[in-house]
Amino acid sequence: MNSDPTEKILGLPPRPVLGDAATGAILGAVALGFLTNDWKAALAGGAGGAILANQKQPLEFAVREYFRQKGLEVAFFYRAPRAVKVTFSYAPNAFWTVETVMPDNLDLSDDDRDDWLYGSLIVSALPKVLRLINNPRRNELNRSNRTTK
């Protein structure tokens, strides 16, 4: 497991620590079930704020927070053991799905795997999709390339 919460995973940024999120977002996440039982127990037991603050954000929470900060609304979050898929709204009534899949040859711990999926999603997969969204001509070209193959 990656012990330093800021250390990159195979060159990708890890999930932020919980202390980086607003208190309201954390309590909301508890209510919505994004935090696991360990987190809830720590909160209910009045665990020290500093201890909690240094813990990494759970994957779904981290992804939702990242999209929110980018002004994108997450409609659906789909999780598989080695993949993450997010359907989001980028304009009123307009949606897209972005996905990242971990290569078969990568063998990481659960914690590092979640970091890799987060990092890959925000650094690689999402920017590609945002470029397509912002560049309709490229989107059309991609479509015509696919049909001519």
Added chain:
Amino acid sequence: MNLTEAIEQLNRVAFTDDKTPLENALALNKEVILIDAGRSKFDVIVFGDLNEFKLFNTNHSHEAGDLAIRKVGEIIQAELVALIKARAFRQSGDEFVILLNQSQLKKFLSKTSSFASVTFSYKKKSLETKMSFGYAVSDGKTSFSDLLEHAETACLTAKNEGDGTCVKWTEEIEFDALIEKRQNCRNCRSVNKCYIPKRLSPEKLKVCSFCGEKF
């Protein structure tokens, strides 16, 4: 958000659907207990589902299908829950249940045409989903599950009448309703499936439509 608000949110989440802003099946079950005990203010059970939803999923992906469910849920919330004060639930999949009392029925019927075409953009492609409804009015003696079955039968008839339509269940509707007949062929192993009006429905299908073998 403070802790009290978080706990309130926790309670809300327990009864809120995960794909739409509507209530979930657990919340519906709570109200069903009241309906069956004659203690609910609702006496009209509406059933609606998306038309040709399986085909929509096949053609456009399950993610697009989830969005179709979400968009329909948002319109039900805005048009029926917020404006008419109905209660609306997603029962499962693309199936929705709406509870009304008879005084709200006229307003509800004036809104169903909004569901003839629900559009949204997915991956820069304009997609359209459609919905039809059926409803049954309680006589004070029929159980919720029977009323829901009646509403589902009426909904099947509504689908034949067109997108965004709503049909009231009557005994005549029940009689004319299409029912599924299915027969597996022992000879060619095909599955024969067709829809026949209940009143014309034979005991079983007679001939395999694939190989001609008699059943």
